[in-house]
Each structure stands twice: as C-alpha cells, then as structure tokens.
Amino acid sequence: MNLIISIIRTLFRHRWLILIGTTLFTLLVIYYTRHMRGGYDVKATLYTGVASGYNLESDKRTDWATVQNSMDNLISIMQAESTLKRVSLRLFARILIKGNPEKENDGITPASYNYTYNHLKNSPPGDEILKLIDKSSEDKTVANLEAYMRPHKDNYIYGLFYYSHPYYSYGALKNVKVQRRLTSDLLDISYTSGDPGIAYNTVSILMHEFVEEYRRIRYGETDKVIKYFEEELKRIGKQLRAEEEDLTKYNVQKRIINYLDETKEIAAISKEFELREQDALFAFNSTASMLKELEKHMDNNARQVLKNMEFVDKLREASNITGKISEAEAMTDSNKKDLHSLEGDKKRLNELKQELNALTTSYVGHKYTKEGASRTNIIDQWLEQTLLYEKAKAELKIVQSARRDLNNRYVFFAPVGTTIKQKERSINFTERSYLTVLQSYNEALLRKKNLEMTSATLKVLNEPTYPIGANSTNRKQIVIAACIAIFVIIIALLVLVELLDRTLRDASRTLRVTGYRVIGAVPSLSTARYGGLTRTYIQLSVRELTNSLLRFLSKRKSPGVFIINLFGTSEDSGEDIIGTLICGFMQSRKLNTKFICYNKDFDIASTQYLLARNVTDFYTPQGEDVLIVAYPPLSKSSISSALLHDANANILVTPANRGWKTIDKQLCEQLMLQLGKSNVPFRICLTNASREAAEDFTGQLPPYTLLRRFSYHFSQLSLTEKIIFNLRRKAKEAEDEDDDE
Numbered sequence: 001m002n003l004i005i006s007i008i009r010t011l012f013r014h015r016w017l018i019l020i021g022t023t024l025f026t027l028l029v030i031y032y033t034r035h036m037r038g039g040y041d042v043k044a045t046l047y048t049g050v051a052s053g054y055n056l057e058s059d060k061r062t063d064w065a066t067v068q069n070s071m072d073n074l075i076s077i078m079q080a081e082s083t084l085k086r087v088s089l090r091l092f093a094r095i096l097i098k099g100n101p102e103k104e105n106d107g108i109t110p111a112s113y114n115y116t117y118n119h120l121k122n123s124p125p126g127d128e129i130l131k132l133i134d135k136s137s138e139d140k141t142v143a144n145l146e147a148y149m150r151p152h153k154d155n156y157i158y159g160l161f162y163y164s165h166p167y168y169s170y171g172a173l174k175n176v177k178v179q180r181r182l183t184s185d186l187l188d189i190s191y192t193s194g195d196p197g198i199a200y201n202t203v204s205i206l207m208h209e210f211v212e213e214y215r216r217i218r219y220g221e222t223d224k225v226i227k228y229f230e231e232e233l234k235r236i237g238k239q240l241r242a243e244e245e246d247l248t249k250y251n252v253q254k255r256i257i258n259y260l261d262e263t264k265e266i267a268a269i270s271k272e273f274e275l276r277e278q279d280a281l282f283a284f285n286s287t288a289s290m291l292k293e294l295e296k297h298m299d300n301n302a303r304q305v306l307k308n309m310e311f312v313d314k315l316r317e318a319s320n321i322t323g324k325i326s327e328a329e330a331m332t333d334s335n336k337k338d339l340h341s342l343e344g345d346k347k348r349l350n351e352l353k354q355e356l357n358a359l360t361t362s363y364v365g366h367k368y369t370k371e372g373a374s375r376t377n378i379i380d381q382w383l384e385q386t387l388l389y390e391k392a393k394a395e396l397k398i399v400q401s402a403r404r405d406l407n408n409r410y411v412f413f414a415p416v417g418t419t420i421k422q423k424e425r426s427i428n429f430t431e432r433s434y435l436t437v438l439q440s441y442n443e444a445l446l447r448k449k450n451l452e453m454t455s456a457t458l459k460v461l462n463e464p465t466y467p468i469g470a471n472s473t474n475r476k477q478i479v480i481a482a483c484i485a486i487f488v489i490i491i492a493l494l495v496l497v498e499l500l501d502r503t504l505r506d507a508s509r510t511l512r513v514t515g516y517r518v519i520g521a522v523p524s525l526s527t528a529r530y531g532g533l534t535r536t537y538i539q540l541s542v543r544e545l546t547n548s549l550l551r552f553l554s555k556r557k558s559p560g561v562f563i564i565n566l567f568g569t570s571e572d573s574g575e576d577i578i579g580t581l582i583c584g585f586m587q588s589r590k591l592n593t594k595f596i597c598y599n600k601d602f603d604i605a606s607t608q609y610l611l612a613r614n615v616t617d618f619y620t621p622q623g624e625d626v627l628i629v630a631y632p633p634l635s636k637s638s639i640s641s642a643l644l645h646d647a648n649a650n651i652l653v654t655p656a657n658r659g660w661k662t663i664d665k666q667l668c669e670q671l672m673l674q675l676g677k678s679n680v681p682f683r684i685c686l687t688n689a690s691r692e693a694a695e696d697f698t699g700q701l702p703p704y705t706l707l708r709r710f711s712y713h714f715s716q717l718s719l720t721e722k723i724i725f726n727l728r729r730k731a732k733e734a735e736d737e738d739d740d741e
Contacts, residue, residue: 006508010498011491013692018494022487029482036478038471039192042199044207045462046187048074074187074214075178078206083213084173086142088161089149090205091198092116092168093141096133107466109197112167119165125156167198176206186461196467203464211458222448229441236434243430247423254416281396287389321345322391502660506693510684513660514668520545520697521656521689522578533702537691540698542581545685546589548697549582552649552681558614559621563647566685567631567639568654569664574687575653579630586626594624598632613642634667641674649681656686656693 011018048071077083098106099113120126132144149157160168176191189206193199250256325345504510507518522541523534553562564582566575576597583595596619598604608618615621615629629647631639644650652668675682686693695701700709 003512006512007495007498009506009508009692010494014494018487018490021490022483025486026479026483029479033475033478036473036475037194038473039194040196040199040467040470041190041192042196042203042464042467043188043190043462044203044460044464045181046189046207046210047459047461048185048187049458071180071187075180077214077217078178078187078189078210079174079176080213081170083206083209084170084176085161086209086213087202087205088168088170088173089142089145089157090138090209091201092157092160093133093138093145094201094205095167095198096120096130097135097138097141104197107197107200109195112195112197116167120156123156129156166194173202176202192471196470200464200466207460207464214458222444226441226444226448229437229444232437233434233441236430236437240427240430240434243423243427247420247427250419250423256416256420287386287392321348322394325391325394504654504656504658504660504684504686506656506689507686507696510656510660510686514665514684516652516668516682516684519548519651519683519685521686521693522574522581523691523694524688525577537694537698537701538581539585540701541689541694542585544697545578546582546585549649549651553626555648557646557648559616559627561615561621561624562626563615564626564628565631565639565644565647565650566628566653567650568633568652569667570633570635573633573653573655575630575651578651578653578685578687579628583628592623592625593628594622594626595628595630597630604632604637610640612640614646615643634671635663639671639674641676644671644674645678645680647680649683650675652682652684653687654684656689 095108095113095116099108099110099116101110101114101117103110120129123129129145129148132141132148134140134144145157149155151158153159161170163169164171166172172193176189179188180186181188189203191199191203191206193202325342502513504513507521510516510518520541522545523537525534525538549564552564557563566579568575579595579597583593586593596602602609602618604610606618612618615627619627619629621627631637631643650671652671654664672682691701
C-alpha cells in the first residue's frame with residue numbers, strides 16, 4: 001500500500017512534467033499531421049464466370065473445390081509481383097505521356113505528373129529515360145521501359161518498382177485489395193491512394209493487365225501443348241506415309257497384289273497338281289506295264305516294224321505331239337492362238353496314228369500268233385499304249401515341272417508374307433500412335449477453346465470510377481493515440497524510476513530503501529525556489545524535528561545531561577547545520593542547550609576521543625541540559641559503541657537528494673551491530689528536502705491557497721476532506737506564527 005501511495009505521490013509531484021510533456025508531444029503530432037489528407041478510394045468489380053460459366057470440359061456438376069482453387073488462382077495472379085510490375089510500368093508511362101503540369105488531363109492530376117516528372121528529371125539517368133517516352137504510343141513506351149530495366153540497384157526503372165516510391169513501388173501497389181464476394185463469381189477490387197488520378201489509373205490498368213496476364217499464363221501452357229501435338233502429328237504422319245509407300249514399293253517389287261488371295265490360289269493349284277501328278281504317275285506306270293506285256297507277244301516281224309526308221313520317226317513325232325498336247329492341256333491360261341495350235345496338233349496326231357497303223361499292217365506277215373492271238377490287235381494295242389505312255393510321260397513331266405515351280409513359289413511367298421506382316425504391324429502401330437496424338441491434339445484444341453470461353457467471361461462488371469472526394473482522415477485518432485501513448489509512456493517511465501531509484505527523497509521512500517524510520521525533513525537553506533517562504537519552511541521543519549527529539553529526552557545520561565548524537569555516512573551531510581538549527585530552536589524555548597561539532601570542539605584524532613566511554617572523556621560539560629554532538633562521517637571515523645549507548649537518540653543526517661549506496665548500507669549495518677539490542681533509538685533526518693517531503697512531518701506549508709490546499713490533500717490522498725472552509729483559519733495561523741517570530 002505504501003508503494004502505491006508513493007507512486008501516486010510521485011506522479012502528482014511530476015504532474016506538470018506529465019501534462020506539459022504530453023501536451024508538447026501532442027502538439028508536435030498535430031503539427032506534423034497538418035498536411036495529412038484522406039486517401040481516394042477506387043473500386044471495381046470483375047465477373048469471372050468460374051462457378052456458373054459454361055465449361056466444355058466438365059459435366060453439369062460443379063466441383064466447388066476446383067472453383068475455389070480457380071478463384072484463388074485469379075486472386076493470386078491479380079496480386080502477383082509480375083502483374084503489379086507491368087501495372088507500375090504502364091502507370092509510369094501513362095502519367096508521363098498524358099499528364100499535364102498545369103491542368104488535369106484524362107484523370108491525371110498536375111500534382112502526380114509534376115512529382116513524377118521532377119523525380120525522373122532530377123535523377124542521374126533522367127534525360128536518358130525521357131528519350132524512351134514515346135508520346136504517340138503507350139505500348140511502345142512500356143516496351144522501351146521493359147528493355148531498359150535491369151536488375152541493378154542503380155537502374156532507375158528497377159528501383160522505381162522495388163524501392164519505396166509512393167505511386168509505382170511494389171510496396172504501394174501490393175495494397176490493392178482483391179476479395180471474392182461471398183460464393184459468387186464476382187471479385188471486388190479496391191485501391192486507396194493519396195492522388196485520385198493515381199488511384200483511378202492504377203485500378204484501370206490493373207483490370208487490363210490482369211486479363212492479359214491470365215491469358216498469357218493459361219494460353220502459354222495450352223499453346224505449347226498444341227504446338228507439340230502439331231509437330232508430333234507431322235512427324236508421325238510423315239512416318240506413316242513413308243511406311244505405306246515402302247509397303248507399296250515392296251508389293252510392286254515382289255509383284256504382290258493380294259497376298260492372302262494369292263497364297264490361297266497357290267495352295268489350291270498345288271492341291272490340284274498333286275492330284276494330277278498322282279493320276280499322271282498312275283497312267284504312266286499302267287501304260288509302261290502294258291507295253292512290256294504287249295512286247296512279250298510280238299514276233300520278229302512285229303519287232304522289225306518297231307525298229308523301222310520311218311516307224312520310229314513317226315512314233316517319235318507322235319510322242320512329241322502327244323507331249324505338246326498334254327502340256328497345252330495342262331496350261332489353264334491358254335489363249336486363242338494356243339487353242340488353234342492345239343487343234344492342229346491333235347489333228348496331226350490322228351494322222352500319225354493312221355500312218356502308224358498302216359505301217360504296222362503292211363509289215364504284219366501272219367495274222368495270228370502261236371498262242372492264237374491276233375497280231376493286228378497286238379500292234380494296234382501296242383501303238384495305242386505307246387501313245388498313251390508318251391502322253392502319260394509328258395503329262396507326268398509337266399506336272400512335276402509345275403510342282404517344282406509351285407515349290408519355288410512357296411519359297412518366294414514365305415519371307416514375303418513375313419515382311420508384309422512386319423510392315424503392316426509397323427503401319428498399324430504408327431497409325432494408332434497417329435490417332436492417339438490426334439485425339440490429344442483435339443482435346444488440347446478443346447481446352448484452348450474452353451480457355452477462350454473462360455477468358456471471354458472475365459469482364460469488368462463495374463468499371464473503376466474517378467473519385468471526386470477524399471476519405472476522412474484518421475488524424476484525430478492518430479492525435480488521440482499519440483496523446484494517450486506519450487501519457488502512458490511518461491507515467492511508465494516515472495513509475496519505473498520510482499521503483500528503481502534509490503534516492504531517499506522523502507520519508508516513505510527512505511523507509512522502503514533503507515529500512516530505517518525518518519524523524520524529520522528539513523529544506524535546504526540556500527534554495528531560492530520558495531522565495532521568502534524558505535525561512536518559514538525551515539523554522540516549521542526544525543520545530544517539528546525538535547519536538548520529535550524532545551520525546552526521547554526522558555533520562556539524563558552519565559554526565560547528567562541529555563545527549564543527542566548527530567552523524568552522517570559521508571561528508572556534506574549537513575549534520576552541523578541541523579545541530580545548529582536544533583540548538584537554536586531549543587535555546588529559543590529557554591532550554592540550556594549546547595552544540596559541539598568535531599574538529600571544532602574536540603579532536604577526533606585524539607586518544608581521549610578514540611577511547612572515550614562517554615562525552616566527558618573528550619568534552620567538559622558546562623551545566624547544559626541538552627548536549628547536541630556532531631560526530632565525523634562514518635566513512636572517515638568510527639564511533640565507539642559506548643558513545644552510541646550513552647545517548648538519548650542517535651540521528652543519521654543524510655541529504656534527501658542523495659542516493660542510498662551500498663557503502664551507506666554497510667556503514668549503517670555496522671552501526672546497528674554496535675547498538676545491538678540497546679534501547680537508544682536510531683532515526684534518520686533528511687536535509688535538502690523538498691517542500692512535499694517536509695510536509696509529511698509539518699503538515700501543509702504556506703501559502704494556503706485553494707490550489708495549494710487541493711494539491712496537498714490530493715498528495716495525501718485526502719480525497720473527500722473539506723478544504724474550502726479552513727482556508728481563512730490556516731492563513732490566520734500562519735500570520736500569527738510570523739508575528740511571534
């Protein structure tokens with residue numbers, strides 16, 4: 001509780017510091033915010049169509065997670081650094097192109113133009129950059145600025161965006177607020193700037209750059225995919241055509257029209273020739289056996305006929321014609337010319353048969369053989385069998401030759417079929433790859449078309465409007481906050497100093513810091529702060545101090561006098577002054593009082609003092625009733641325990657404006673060890689005390705004005721005490737005391 005009271009008193013004592021400090025700081029804030037103006041708000045609304053727009057890629061169900069992701073992407077793109085950088089460059093270019101130093105033009109104020117132009121003109125590369133400004137084209141100017149920008153701290157355009165420019169920096173532009181309106185397709189964009197033209201043009205440019213940036217990002221991905229698929233389609237298509245042409249060339253080279261049909265036809269022909277070979281072989285063997293049997297029954301005359309040259313030639317000719325006929329009949333693709341030749345051969349064969357029969361008849365001598373067989377029939381049968389034999393022989397030869405050709409065809413067609421299948425598989429694989437890429441290409445085109453539709457739905461629903469009036473400033477709130485903040489800071493500092501400061505100052509703090517009670521507080525004699533009232537303050541303080549000391553004078557000590565010991569912990573503590581004042585006040589009250597001081601009335605270096613058991617060992621009393629002894633500082637010389645015990649009161653005199661140091665604490669602790677459990681009281685007397693510290697012992701000091709009375713009662717926390725009706729009485733008492741003196 002004492003600490004709280006001490007803090008309150010401290011704050012009240014420094015009330016003028018708190019009030020004046022708070023007032024001055026508040027006035028400074030008011031002065032420096034005198035040019036503060038409200039910002040200009042510009043708002044716009046963008047319709048995205050993400051949630052409710054038509055989509056070619058999805059069904060009728062809405063994926064809200066995808067919708068939220070798309071909205072977040074739109075907001076992120078709008079607030080992206082790359083987007084804001086393009087906004088900064090275009091805004092900078094527009095201000096320099098369309099701005100006018102004397103009048104507003106297209107929403108660009110003269111203030112923003114002059115600030116931008118002067119800032120650029122006064123920079124080192126100002127003239128160089130001004131040459132990049134193309135008054136006829138904003139796009140060309142932006143392109144020139146982008147080409148000029150380099151990531152270097154000395155590059156003006158680069159620093160324009162990355163330093164702290166109020167219009168074009170990233171720090172200023174990132175204050176653009178983008179927020180989705182509930183769960184709708186609408187985005188609310190707002191921006192506040194100190195210049196109305198800057199705010200308006202910033203939002204207007206942002207709308208345009210956002211749509212372009214969105215298209216660049218989305219179309220960039222899709223266009224790369226489409227370009228890839230187009231290149232793949234060209235490559236695979238070229239490969240497919242090459243493989244098909246290669247297959248065609250191979251078929252032409254191998255004379256293949258339809259491999260499957262041709263192989264089936266060859267298989268059928270092979271089977272047919274196999275049957276014909278069997279028939280021909282059977283006929284050949286039958287006729288050969290028949291000829292051998294007929295030749296057994298021939299006589300010599302018949303054999304001579306067979307050996308006749310004419311007969312042999314005709315028989316050879318008949319055999320050749322029979323072979324030709326058999327070969328011609330074996331061919332399935334004979335034309336008309338071959339058919340005419342075949343008819344001629346058959347006719348010639350018949351003629352030869354008749355001629356051979358005639359020859360055989362002319363050479364036959366006997367009609368019958370010994371066995372009774374007709375020779376004419378044998379020759380005829382032999383001739384017939386011979387012709388059949390030749391025919392079977394020719395047919396067998398032809399069939400075997402055809403079989404060999406068919407075998408060669410099998411050898412030819414076997415690898416051709418494998419190669420054709422390989423080529424067809426390769427073509428099939430390439431064709432399926434082509435179709436797959438074509439499908440992906442169509443999907444990419446569909447996605448691009450969907451993006452075009454999505455981008456088409458990005459429309460500015462509410463265009464940004466040029467602001468006419470500025471917003472109300474928060475200057476009042478700033479001033480109030482500054483006033484409260486400095487007020488709290490000053491109080492906090494004072495409280496902190498109060499808690500940490502070890503300056504004695506007044507009775508309550510002295511008791512808290514030292515642990516010893518205070519008996520009185522006397523103002524300084526040399527202070528001019530209180531003017532003519534200083535003497536009155538000292539008299540009242542000394543009177544109260546003396547009255548407190550008289551309460552301890554209950555028993556005379558060994559010399560038969562009352563003894564009051566005064567000492568300090570260091571020099572200039574004021575014990576000599578206090579002793580003189582107390583002695584003078586007691587003498588004014590008709591008390592026989594004597595004040596003695598070290599180095600004047602006794603020698604602290606003498607043996608009598610150092611070994612003294614009481615005052616009479618170094619001073620001879622002269623019949624005094626009260627003896628006030630001022631001892632040397634405890635830091636220079638010690639006081640014997642006997643002298644401390646042989647006293648009515650031990651008073652430690654110390655200035656109120658001096659801090660309580662560690663050495664002071666140690667000296668007092670040693671002193672208390674000397675006193676031990678003695679009944680001799682030990683108190684502290686404060687010198688150089690303030691009026692407030694003295695009033696803790698004397699009560700309110702003059703003047704007794706209403707303000708002083710109120711201040712005193714508030715410092716004493718007498719908050720409900722009546723003070724007005726006691727003013728005249730207190731003033732009269734003060735006048736009476738002055739008259740008595």
